[in-house]
Amino acid sequence: MIDEKVINEFSQIVGARGLLNENLDLFTYSYDASFLPLLPAAKPDLVLKPQSTQEVAAIMKLAHKYRIPVVARGLGTGRTGGSVPAEGGLVLCLDEMNQILELDDQNLMLTVEPGVKTQDIYQFCAERGLFYPPDPSSLKQSTIGGNIAENAGGPRAVKYGVTGDYVMGLEVVLADGSVLQTGGKMIKNVTGYDLTRLFVGSEGTLGIITRAILRLIPMPKIRRTAQALFDSLDGACAAVSRSIKSGAIPAAAELMDQISIEAVAKFRNIELDPRVKAGVIFEFDGDSEAGLDAQIGEAERLCAECGSVQFRIAKTKEEEDELWSLRRGMSSAIAALAANRIAEDISVPRAALPEIVKRLREIAARYGLQLAVFGHAGDGNLHPSLLADLNAPGEKEKVEQAVGEIFQAALAVGGTLSGEHGIGLTKKDYLADALGETGMAAIRSIKKALDPAGILNPGKIF
Amino acid sequence: MCVNKTEKMSLAKIQAIVNQCDRCGACLTVCPVYDVAHREAAVARGRLATVRAMAEGGLTPDSKMAEAFEFCLLCKACTENCPSKVKTDEAMIEARQYMAVKLGRRAKHRLLAGFLGNNVLIKLAAGTLKLSKKTGLGGLLRCVVPLEHTKAGYREMAAGPAAFPALSNIPHPERPHPGKIAYFQGCAMKMFFPAAAQATVKLLSRTAEVTIPESACCGMPHLAHGMADQAQALAKKNIEAFADADRIITDCASCGSSLKEYGHRLAADPQWAARAQEFSSKVMGLSEYLYDVGYQPKQKNALRVTYHDPCHLVRGQGIKKQPRDLLQRAAEYVEMPRADKCCGGAGTFYLDFPEASRKILSEKVKNIESTDADVVVTECPACLMQLAKGEQQSGRFKAMHISQVL
Numbered sequence: 001m002i003d004e005k006v007i008n009e010f011s012q013i014v015g016a017r018g019l020l021n022e023n024l025d026l027f028t029y030s031y032d033a034s035f036l037p038l039l040p041a042a043k044p045d046l047v048l049k050p051q052s053t054q055e056v057a058a059i060m061k062l063a064h065k066y067r068i069p070v071v072a073r074g075l076g077t078g079r080t081g082g083s084v085p086a087e088g089g090l091v092l093c094l095d096e097m098n099q100i101l102e103l104d105d106q107n108l109m110l111t112v113e114p115g116v117k118t119q120d121i122y123q124f125c126a127e128r129g130l131f132y133p134p135d136p137s138s139l140k141q142s143t144i145g146g147n148i149a150e151n152a153g154g155p156r157a158v159k160y161g162v163t164g165d166y167v168m169g170l171e172v173v174l175a176d177g178s179v180l181q182t183g184g185k186m187i188k189n190v191t192g193y194d195l196t197r198l199f200v201g202s203e204g205t206l207g208i209i210t211r212a213i214l215r216l217i218p219m220p221k222i223r224r225t226a227q228a229l230f231d232s233l234d235g236a237c238a239a240v241s242r243s244i245k246s247g248a249i250p251a252a253a254e255l256m257d258q259i260s261i262e263a264v265a266k267f268r269n270i271e272l273d274p275r276v277k278a279g280v281i282f283e284f285d286g287d288s289e290a291g292l293d294a295q296i297g298e299a300e301r302l303c304a305e306c307g308s309v310q311f312r313i314a315k316t317k318e319e320e321d322e323l324w325s326l327r328r329g330m331s332s333a334i335a336a337l338a339a340n341r342i343a344e345d346i347s348v349p350r351a352a353l354p355e356i357v358k359r360l361r362e363i364a365a366r367y368g369l370q371l372a373v374f375g376h377a378g379d380g381n382l383h384p385s386l387l388a389d390l391n392a393p394g395e396k397e398k399v400e401q402a403v404g405e406i407f408q409a410a411l412a413v414g415g416t417l418s419g420e421h422g423i424g425l426t427k428k429d430y431l432a433d434a435l436g437e438t439g440m441a442a443i444r445s446i447k448k449a450l451d452p453a454g455i456l457n458p459g460k461i462f
Numbered sequence: 463m464c465v466n467k468t469e470k471m472s473l474a475k476i477q478a479i480v481n482q483c484d485r486c487g488a489c490l491t492v493c494p495v496y497d498v499a500h501r502e503a504a505v506a507r508g509r510l511a512t513v514r515a516m517a518e519g520g521l522t523p524d525s526k527m528a529e530a531f532e533f534c535l536l537c538k539a540c541t542e543n544c545p546s547k548v549k550t551d552e553a554m555i556e557a558r559q560y561m562a563v564k565l566g567r568r569a570k571h572r573l574l575a576g577f578l579g580n581n582v583l584i585k586l587a588a589g590t591l592k593l594s595k596k597t598g599l600g601g602l603l604r605c606v607v608p609l610e611h612t613k614a615g616y617r618e619m620a621a622g623p624a625a626f627p628a629l630s631n632i633p634h635p636e637r638p639h640p641g642k643i644a645y646f647q648g649c650a651m652k653m654f655f656p657a658a659a660q661a662t663v664k665l666l667s668r669t670a671e672v673t674i675p676e677s678a679c680c681g682m683p684h685l686a687h688g689m690a691d692q693a694q695a696l697a698k699k700n701i702e703a704f705a706d707a708d709r710i711i712t713d714c715a716s717c718g719s720s721l722k723e724y725g726h727r728l729a730a731d732p733q734w735a736a737r738a739q740e741f742s743s744k745v746m747g748l749s750e751y752l753y754d755v756g757y758q759p760k761q762k763n764a765l766r767v768t769y770h771d772p773c774h775l776v777r778g779q780g781i782k783k784q785p786r787d788l789l790q791r792a793a794e795y796v797e798m799p800r801a802d803k804c805c806g807g808a809g810t811f812y813l814d815f816p817e818a819s820r821k822i823l824s825e826k827v828k829n830i831e832s833t834d835a836d837v838v839v840t841e842c843p844a845c846l847m848q849l850a851k852g853e854q855q856s857g858r859f860k861a862m863h864i865s866q867v868l
């Protein structure tokens with residue numbers, strides 16, 4: 001509970017408009033898009049919607065003075081409970097700081113506030129022939145602040161990298177309310193520690209991002225989409241690896257296993273060739289038709305060598321949309337197969353893909369659970385989805401154990417717990433396994449140095 | 463005991479819907495209410511989470527929650543954009559019903575629903591357009607009575623004052639529809655847009671033999687405000703009144719989607735299920751029907767018209783192409799940006815939340831103005847009332863029912 005007097009002080013900063021403390025409002029800022037149960041609700045004591053860095057700084061000063069937990073929030077689409085106020089306190093909702101501040105088209109840099117939706121950044125750039133590549137599937141409804149705090153990535157990571165690869169500088173309000181500027185518009189920078197990188201993926205535990213400088217590149221002139229279906233999952237993985245090695249680097253290569261494809265086929269009433277055991281959706285981009293033809297030709301040849309039973313190039317925009325909508329509809333189609341879907345987000349070296357999928361299958365079989373695997377084959381980031389009915393007796397425990405084993409398997413093949421969704425609350429228990437004692441000690445001392453009072457997103461990551 | 467049982471059923475029904483939401487947040491990008499309110503409690507994800515927590519015992523029903531459930535346009539924009547196609551509008555209707563039983567109904571809605579359930583009062587209101595003080599609705603509705611344009615007025619606009627006298631309305635000799643069609647005149651068409659209703663009848667009579675049975679309210683307002691029993695009683699009245707018709711045509715989008723749901727609404731009632739099903743299968747919206755029978759307007763004029771999609775037509779019934787196609791046959795058609803975004807009228811929403819409603823309307827007005835259209839056309843009296851307000855605000859266009867333009 002926050003004292004009435006203190007609430008008044010906060011209200012002086014943001015005004016009545018920027019402060020929510022009705023019970024219903026507090027409840028609706030208690031969850032995010034993770035599968036954490038809604039109840040018991042982790043309600044904040046107060047929700048604040050600042051409109052400027054100054055307001056954020058003033059809020060942090062007060063919160064620091066009274067030792068009130070502060071949880072940054074974009075649009076609450078995180079999948080690991082990052083913006084859930086697990087220990088109460090303030091939810092600092094940054095969705096109204098949503099201005100694109102400056103386009104520097106000499107240096108190809110864009111300066112934005114944290115609440116801008118990723119799609120709006122993409123669109124703004126695209127209209128000017130520029131390209132902001134990071135493309136988490138949630139780009140329409142997630143904020144750039146949340147993307148930076150989770151180092152979000154998407155299908156295009158294989159060729160273009162993830163959010164962090166485009167963050168050149170940040171403005172961050174620290175735990176005590178002081179305002180830090182990191183990085184800048186220069187490409188090279190070895191002046192002290194790389195603090196920009198430190199805040200990328202920090203999940204709101206080190207500071208509140210209030211401004212970001214993003215690097216842009218020219219928009220590729222043309223794109224083409226193709227779908228390849230394979231008679232084995234190994235073949236599909238090999239085709240992607242060989243394609244990259246050959247220089248025909250796809251802008252995206254999305255892998256779907258048999259269960260995932262069947263789920264979509266069922267959802268959409270499509271007949272499926274019984275030989276199909278895996279599929280890949282490729283996107284290629286470039287600046288000339290001839291160049292693209294060559295890339296796609298090479299990919300088609302390599303796919304055939306790896307046992308593709310079909311290779312379909314989208315001829316029109318509609319066909320392209322159709323192929324992508326298959327991929328985008330995958331989560332829902334899989335979710336429709338069972339009462340609950342528990343989707344993980346492991347990331348492994350690309351070469352370990354066939355091995356990890358084999359191990360995942362074994363785990364699922366051992367626990368008698370259905371498992372669908374899909375993800376970003378190009379970069380080794382997979383979303384194994386366990387299908388279960390968590391209300392059935394014993395099922396919850398089974399799922400928990402299976403998830404634990406999935407993480408172990410990822411680590412065993414040289415991978416890690418999360419490719420893009422972060423650790424948040426849901427993966428905390430496994431962190432020590434991934435980082436080791438020294439790793440844990442190192443991140444703890446960083447946290448202590450920047451947030452000695454422990455008020456920034458307490459209870460997250462570790 | 464009895465209340466408990468219905469309560470449980472209602473909760474089970476709600477839970478079946480709300481549990482499908484995985485909180486992905488895709489609805490945040492399309493919900494017109496969230497657009498202006500910027501609060502999680504005012505978007506599908508927040509509403510569904512609230513209902514779910516309530517059903518699971520984590521939130522105690524209170525007036526704030528009831529208000530949050532009312533603060534929804536039932537426009538289905540969220541459902542259309544939702545990967546799991548969660549029917550938030552249905553969940554809200556159920557939740558309102560549940561809250562009404564728990565907390566009692568808002569007096570205003572009770573009054574309105576009672577009024578709409580009473581044909582004598584509606585006629586009285588329609589006849590004089592001065593709402594009887596006795597109904598107690600005078601104050602409530604006074605501010606909403608819109609100005610109505612007539613078809614003759616439209617022709618004048620199209621041709622200019624020096625034009626030939628209006629063409630006489632001789633019904634077409636060849637009527638493309640062989641059967642007997644019945645016009646379902648909804649309450650709002652009766653009360654507020656009698657001229658448009660007349661234009662509908664004229665249009666229809668060019669295509670078939672038309673009857674106008676005595677209709678009761680379609681029941682939508684009752685359902686939307688937690689009076690499901692009354693909605694069912696009204697449905698039964700209508701099923702009886704329209705038993706003879708081969709087709710039932712309505713020029714109100716909300717009535718249309720409500721009437722098409724009778725089959726669903728009465729499915730659990732063995733005495734009525736089959737009749738309700740049959741009734742619903744005969745219902746068509748005006749443009750849906752005209753398109754179906756290949757209606758050709760007698761002339762094409764040079765006015766610029768644009769079209770606003772009523773939520774209950776475009777998402778409620780999947781009718782999108784038909785009105786546009788017909789308008790292209792009748793005038794110069796221009797599409798406005800986000801034509802299918804709710805105008806903010808939405809039944810009684812504009813009475814309950816005037817501020818939000820006005821903001822939503824402002825965006826609609828901007829979009830209409832950007833087309834430079836002379837006339838914005840729609841096929842729902844609720845939208846037309848809202849757009850008429852937009853017309854007053856803007857002064858750059860007229861708002862008309864599609865029946866007055868074809």
Ligand SMILES: Cc1cc2nc3c(=O)[nH]c(=O)nc-3n(C[C@H](O)[C@H](O)[C@H](O)COP(=O)(O)OP(=O)(O)OC[C@H]3O[C@@H](n4cnc5c(N)ncnc54)[C@H](O)[C@@H]3O)c2cc1C
Pocket residue numbers: 032033071072073074075076077078079081082083094114135136137138141142143144145146147148149150151152153154155203204205207208209210419420421457485486487
């Ligand atoms: C359907 C769906 C698909 C998704 N697909 C992808 C995907 O393909 N790739 C991917 O990487 N992720 C994906 N996600 C996860 C999620 O969208 C991302 O993590 C996203 O970056 C979260 O953004 P947000 O604005 O919703 O942040 P929130 O969920 O509100 O917050 C996420 C974390 O960031 C912190 N935070 C937010 N803003 C700030 C700030 N300004 N300063 C400091 N900390 C802050 C919060 O404290 C929290 O820890 C998906 C989610 C959904 C629902």
Ligand code: SF4
Pocket residue numbers: 482483484485486487488489490506507510540543544545546547548550
């Ligand atoms: S889009 Fe659908 S599933 Fe996603 S949060 Fe909204 S209602 Fe829930």
Ligand code: SF4
Pocket residue numbers: 492493494495496504505506509533534535536537538539540541550551
């Ligand atoms: S029905 Fe319309 S107003 Fe209601 S939650 Fe969905 S999008 Fe928002």
